[in-house]
Amino acid sequence: MDQLSYSAAWLSRWREEITDAVSSMISTFEETYGYEPGTNEVRVADEEDLRAARDYGRELLGFEDLLTFYESIGEVVLPEVGNGYFVHSARDVLHRLAEEGSVFVPEADDPHGMVIASNGGGILYVADWGGAIHRSRTASLDDAEFDKVADNLPDFLDYIRRCVVRFAETGATGDL
Incomplete structure (x- = not known):
């Protein structure tokens, strides 16, 4: 994406680019x-x-980029792109956090996080409290190991955008 800084306008452009590719x-x-x-x-x-x-926003946990996202985007539902990509709604993220507590991400500087996204194969994407995004190696969070996939939410979202565009153009999704 262009050099627009992460904001509601950035998210609007991000949404338009994904919508165009999906269409x-x-x-x-x-x-x-x-x-x-x-x-x-x-x-x-x-x-x-x-x-x-x-x-x-009233929660003590989390980070500003995620709040900006949820003030603009309700959710991302892309079941036909590769294995499927889903960025969960704020409601779903909060519900899971309340029901199951934070996710332990030993690889993170602050090892607490929350599930914000998943793919159709059950792989989970966890945002740690510092804002980095981690991908589970398996579909279970029991003794899960994670790989960091982005330093921050805008980088993660841009990677999703690139995977969607690549899939629309070639049928290949990348390694998200």
Whole structure:
């Protein structure tokens, strides 16, 4: 993406680029893959999402980039892109955090985090309290090991964008 700093405007541009790539892919999806695609979207935050984002903002844990994200984007649902990519809604992130507590990420400077995304194979993406994003090596968080995939949320989101564009153009997703 261009040099726009991470903000609501950056997220709007990010959403547009993914939406354009997905629209291109969906136009020939059934012909290419032999079945009708489901819903693939980057959903703009609605009132319920904004309320959850405000609740998130009151939490003691987390970081500003994630709050900025949830004030603009409700969720990302891309089941037809590769194995599927999903950035969970603020509601879902908060619910999981309340029910299961923080995720232990021993590889992080601050080893506490929260699940913010997943893929269709059950791999989880955890944001540590410092803002870095880590990918679980397995579909289970029991004794999970993680690999850092991005230093911050904007880098992670840009990587998702590049994977979506690559998949729309070539059918290859990369290693997200």
